Amino acid sequence: MSATGQSSGTRRIWAVIARREFVERARDRGFVISTAITLVILVGVIVATAVFGGETRFDLGVVGEESHAIGEQVVDAAAALGIDVSLRVLPDEDSATRAVREEGVDAALLDAERILVRSGPPAELVGILQVVSLRVRSARALQDAGLSEDEVQAALNQPPLEVRALEPVDDRRRENSAVAFVGVLALYGQLFAYGYWVAAGVVEEKSSRVVEVLLATVRPSQLLRGKILGIGLLGLAQLLLIGVVGLTAAQLVGSLDFASGAIATIGIVLLWFVIGFFFYAGLFAVAGSIVTRQEDLQSTMTPLTILIVGSFIIGINAIGDPSSTLATVASLLPPSAPLVMPSRIVLRETGLAGALLSAGVSIGATIALVPIATTIYSGAVLRPGRVKIRQVLRTERR
Amino acid sequence: MSALELEGLSRRFGDVVALDDVSFSVAEGEMVGFVGPNGAGKTTAMRIAVGVMQQDAGEVRWRGSPVNLEIRRRFGYMPEERGLYPKMRVLDQLVYLARLHGLDAGDARSQAERTATLLGVGDRARDRTETLSLGNQQRVQLSAALVHRPEVLILDEPFSGLDPVGVDVLSGVLRAQTADGVPVVFSSHQLELVERLCESVVLIDRGRIVAAGKIAELRAADRRRLVRVEVAGAPPGWLDALRGVRVVERLPEGAVVELDEGVREGDVLDAARAAGQVRHFSVVRPSLADIFRTVVRS
Numbered sequence: 001m002s003a004t005g006q007s008s009g010t011r012r013i014w015a016v017i018a019r020r021e022f023v024e025r026a027r028d029r030g031f032v033i034s035t036a037i038t039l040v041i042l043v044g045v046i047v048a049t050a051v052f053g054g055e056t057r058f059d060l061g062v063v064g065e066e067s068h069a070i071g072e073q074v075v076d077a078a079a080a081l082g083i084d085v086s087l088r089v090l091p092d093e094d095s096a097t098r099a100v101r102e103e104g105v106d107a108a109l110l111d112a113e114r115i116l117v118r119s120g121p122p123a124e125l126v127g128i129l130q131v132v133s134l135r136v137r138s139a140r141a142l143q144d145a146g147l148s149e150d151e152v153q154a155a156l157n158q159p160p161l162e163v164r165a166l167e168p169v170d171d172r173r174r175e176n177s178a179v180a181f182v183g184v185l186a187l188y189g190q191l192f193a194y195g196y197w198v199a200a201g202v203v204e205e206k207s208s209r210v211v212e213v214l215l216a217t218v219r220p221s222q223l224l225r226g227k228i229l230g231i232g233l234l235g236l237a238q239l240l241l242i243g244v245v246g247l248t249a250a251q252l253v254g255s256l257d258f259a260s261g262a263i264a265t266i267g268i269v270l271l272w273f274v275i276g277f278f279f280y281a282g283l284f285a286v287a288g289s290i291v292t293r294q295e296d297l298q299s300t301m302t303p304l305t306i307l308i309v310g311s312f313i314i315g316i317n318a319i320g321d322p323s324s325t326l327a328t329v330a331s332l333l334p335p336s337a338p339l340v341m342p343s344r345i346v347l348r349e350t351g352l353a354g355a356l357l358s359a360g361v362s363i364g365a366t367i368a369l370v371p372i373a374t375t376i377y378s379g380a381v382l383r384p385g386r387v388k389i390r391q392v393l394r395t396e397r398r
Numbered sequence: 399m400s401a402l403e404l405e406g407l408s409r410r411f412g413d414v415v416a417l418d419d420v421s422f423s424v425a426e427g428e429m430v431g432f433v434g435p436n437g438a439g440k441t442t443a444m445r446i447a448v449g450v451m452q453q454d455a456g457e458v459r460w461r462g463s464p465v466n467l468e469i470r471r472r473f474g475y476m477p478e479e480r481g482l483y484p485k486m487r488v489l490d491q492l493v494y495l496a497r498l499h500g501l502d503a504g505d506a507r508s509q510a511e512r513t514a515t516l517l518g519v520g521d522r523a524r525d526r527t528e529t530l531s532l533g534n535q536q537r538v539q540l541s542a543a544l545v546h547r548p549e550v551l552i553l554d555e556p557f558s559g560l561d562p563v564g565v566d567v568l569s570g571v572l573r574a575q576t577a578d579g580v581p582v583v584f585s586s587h588q589l590e591l592v593e594r595l596c597e598s599v600v601l602i603d604r605g606r607i608v609a610a611g612k613i614a615e616l617r618a619a620d621r622r623r624l625v626r627v628e629v630a631g632a633p634p635g636w637l638d639a640l641r642g643v644r645v646v647e648r649l650p651e652g653a654v655v656e657l658d659e660g661v662r663e664g665d666v667l668d669a670a671r672a673a674g675q676v677r678h679f680s681v682v683r684p685s686l687a688d689i690f691r692t693v694v695r696s
Contacts, residue, residue, distance in 0.1 A: 016498060214495075
């Protein structure tokens with residue numbers, strides 16, 4: 001008898017189970033299609049944001065010598081405001097009309113008298129145009145009134161008004177908030193979807209009765225462990241794929257200025273998915289093991305749904321106000337920590353110690369929860385119909 | 399020597415006694431039929447034997463050792479309530495189950511292909527299980543019980559749902575298993591089939607073993623004299639009017655009757671001739687079904 005060979009077989013059982021959970025689901029056409037759609041939408045949003053959102057470059061057509069002179073001043077004035085304006089010299093009004101209508105020119109200045117736009121005027125460009133042309137015409141009027149060149153310059157060269165911001169704009173923080181929002185959204189979707197898969201997978205084995213075949217050869221704890229691990233790995237792989245594709249797309253279109261921050265955020269999201277998934281997976285398995293039909297699953301999952309949706313709402317609010325008492329407390333409680341803590345880390349509301357404390361509490365709670373969840377699952381999974389948890393615990397403790 | 403032993407198994411569900419001190423054993427290479435009316439405890443006993451249910455008392459032993467998970471992984475089990483992953487492909491499913499029983503990847507694959515072919519579903523190996531007919535799903539289920547070269551087979555109603563060709567295929571497979579020394583115990587309501595396939599039988603009723611042993615010996619021990627008589631055009635109830643004769647089994651044109659002491663076979667034949675045109679008359683030995691009726695009734 002090769003006792004060692006047999007026991008090494010037992011040790012690898014959970015890996016065989018996890019592999020099936022991973023492969024069968026990854027192969028599922030619904031999964032492949034939904035992942036593809038997610039990626040397409042993600043890349044689409046990133047590209048669209050880069051192309052259409054926050055446009056700070058304009059094409060300005062100029063007709064006539066004077067227009068050209070004003071145009072050059074507009075370019076300088078715009079550059080000072082961080083706006084990129086390029087000039088197109090056009091021969092006459094007809095070609096200017098065509099350029100505005102068909103060739104993507106944002107506005108055209110005709111003989112320094114009229115501004116031609118297609119429909120809604122681009123406010124920033126037209127604003128600068130008006131200011132510059134007002135200045136040019138004021139200077140001319142002052143010269144006509146007999147002032148010398150120097151007097152005109154002295155009159156017009158007034159310093160701009162000082163702006164004092166109560167809360168200075170922090171580009172990095174704004175970008176971090178956006179990334180945190182995407183992260184919380186992804187974590188919410190992923191925790192919910194993969195938690196549901198654990199529950200539905202348990203019900204599938206129960207309703208198809210294959211669980212009786214399985215439990216004749218493996219322990220319920222092995223089956224549960226393999227299932228959670230396989231589904232969790234798939235969730236992690238999908239999240240990683242989405243992160244890598246999103247980051248690559250953002251990098252290619254240049255819409256992220258702080259790529260290193262984004263990579264760190266993806267890392268934080270992946271880590272908290274793992275922590276959150278393992279916390280919730282055992283509970284979802286229990287919700288699945290006490291029913292036999294998929295239709296009944298919704299009702300037993302309701303407490304978990306409320307927990308996750310509630311944590312998600314706190315998590316979204318925490319992005320706007322990460323130092324609130326609610327956010328601080330929620331970031332330490334195991335059910336809500338995975339959806340609240342990542343934002344607080346990304347927004348630098350908490351240091352390494354806080355993050356480790358929160359992760360430690362969640363992992364500790366998971367370790368405490370696993371044996372209880374396994375006991376209920378083991379006791380309930382072979383019982384037909386709707387099973388009462390209290391009843392299972394009573395008989396399992398015998 | 400007994401390979402699989404069930405000893406003193408008891409199990410209650412609330413107030414219901416499902417098993418009451420059930421003991422029987424199966425020898426190496428022996429095929430045992432496990433027979434009893436619905437609700438008698440067959441499924442409970444088999445579930446306990448494969449470890450998916452716990453007994454309140456008693457023990458299951460394999461070659462003298464109490465079974466544990468390590469030993470049970472070498473058992474082949476087919477549950478009464480069939481169970482497979484509906485969306486998994488047949489071959490993947492069998493490979494997976496073989497691996498759970500401890501086979502390595504390569505061995506699992508070749509065994510899965512071999513077993514599916516053996517049970518006549520080799521050509522459906524790449525299809526999703528739910529697309530197969532119920533009969534073919536049943537063959538996949540049997541493949542699942544056999545795929546890991548089990549040392550013993552415990553099959554709960556393996557023949558139900560099979561067409562006559564399927565019954566022949568499975569009978570052949572089980573005979574080949576016992577020829578290789580694998581003990582087989584299966585439950586069935588098809589007593590003729592049990593009689594044809596099995597050397598031994600265990601009869602259970604209301605959680606208790608009511609008879610067990612070699613079928614031939616059980617039949618020989620049954621001293622009843624039975625006569626099968628079929629008469630065309632006989633008035634209804636003519637047999638019931640005969641004295642010293644009890645109807646054991648009713649047939650379309652007659653019955654199997656048990657003769658009391660002092661009643662001769664010739665007396666029944668005379669009465670039959672008087673009642674109508676005799677189509678069939680024979681002295682029969684008690685079948686397994688007759689024994690079953692007797693022990694279950696009493």
